[in-house]
Amino acid sequence: MHELGIVFHIIRGVEEVGRKNRVKRVSAVTLQLGEVSGVVEHYLQDCWCWAADRSQLLKGAQLRVETIPAQTLCESCGEIYPTVAHGKTCPACGSAYTHLLQGSEMLIKEIEVPEETDIPPEPKGPGETPGPVCGRA
Amino acid sequence: MADTTSKVKVIEIKQSVFASNDEQARNLRGELKEKGVFLLNLMSSPGAGKTTTLKQTVKALEGQLRIGVMEADIDSDVDAKAMAATGVKAIQLHTGGMCHLDADMTRQGLEALGTEDVDLAILENVGNLVCPAEFDTGAVKNAMILSVPEGHDKPLKYPLMFSVCDVVLINKTDVMPYFDFDLEKCKEYLRMRNPNAEVIPICAKTGEGIEAWADWLRTQVNDWKS
Numbered sequence: 001m002h003e004l005g006i007v008f009h010i011i012r013g014v015e016e017v018g019r020k021n022r023v024k025r026v027s028a029v030t031l032q033l034g035e036v037s038g039v040v041e042h043y044l045q046d047c048w049c050w051a052a053d054r055s056q057l058l059k060g061a062q063l064r065v066e067t068i069p070a071q072t073l074c075e076s077c078g079e080i081y082p083t084v085a086h087g088k089t090c091p092a093c094g095s096a097y098t099h100l101l102q103g104s105e106m107l108i109k110e111i112e113v114p115e116e117t118d119i120p121p122e123p124k125g126p127g128e129t130p131g132p133v134c135g136r137a
Numbered sequence: 138m139a140d141t142t143s144k145v146k147v148i149e150i151k152q153s154v155f156a157s158n159d160e161q162a163r164n165l166r167g168e169l170k171e172k173g174v175f176l177l178n179l180m181s182s183p184g185a186g187k188t189t190t191l192k193q194t195v196k197a198l199e200g201q202l203r204i205g206v207m208e209a210d211i212d213s214d215v216d217a218k219a220m221a222a223t224g225v226k227a228i229q230l231h232t233g234g235m236c237h238l239d240a241d242m243t244r245q246g247l248e249a250l251g252t253e254d255v256d257l258a259i260l261e262n263v264g265n266l267v268c269p270a271e272f273d274t275g276a277v278k279n280a281m282i283l284s285v286p287e288g289h290d291k292p293l294k295y296p297l298m299f300s301v302c303d304v305v306l307i308n309k310t311d312v313m314p315y316f317d318f319d320l321e322k323c324k325e326y327l328r329m330r331n332p333n334a335e336v337i338p339i340c341a342k343t344g345e346g347i348e349a350w351a352d353w354l355r356t357q358v359n360d361w362k363s
Binding site: 016 | 150152155232268272293297329
């Protein structure tokens, strides 16, 4: 459920960029996901398949995910350590006063647009080209 | 399969997934400021006592603030019926299976509720400590209810929820003797994630602490309208 909401927001964000750039079709979207963003990539891909195919702009588009490693800073001793391995307790001094430096990101990094579809003034009407069906990895 | 012979153009975006929602939320807050409507986003896990607390809140603010309530749930309208029975304007929002409300859904809710005769609009978000914290609804302030049986360690387990809150109500204080809930520990854990959040212990069932909570709301609404 959580991933579906996020997918809807990715699609909304990409559609806005698409409108501004007068893009007709997007073939791939690259996301940067923090290791502790709470998003399960497998679920995200499932939701993406379902939701992207309902968007004219994103029909058949691939979702690529790049992972941003999570790092935590210890406010007591200044140690920077990997969050996933040690959680909120500093492995160097045992302090619980720590905060996440990076790893909770959910960023839309870039989109890929097939060049021939990047035609200016968009003619309204039917005649959509059918995109590939879902099944992309 | 991608056609490797066709050329592709890459458009760099580099924006948060939540960027468009955040913008819609800011716009909504701006409009609410102009209209003099205070929107409170109330969050908690299921069963923490959101609806019972709201019923007490309505009673405490009767004749002082005009209140409208939006009840967001995945299904059913039991909460909206319960609120309407108290005499306030209440509507039920169905999220269609979604685990949270975003700014756009909130705007639609406010339009359905009608805010022309409302000073304080309260959004009772979907019972969930994870997703609602990620989406700015456009509310002026965020409140969350943590109930005693849930345990005092929740600020450690759901840091984002506690870091976006302006006020935390600790509910069901009447059952404190039966649980290992340490209020001081809870406050300490909360301060680690959010040093600015206020803590108000309440018991929605008996009405204890509700006056302090109503005071907080009155002050916030007055500040927003001035």
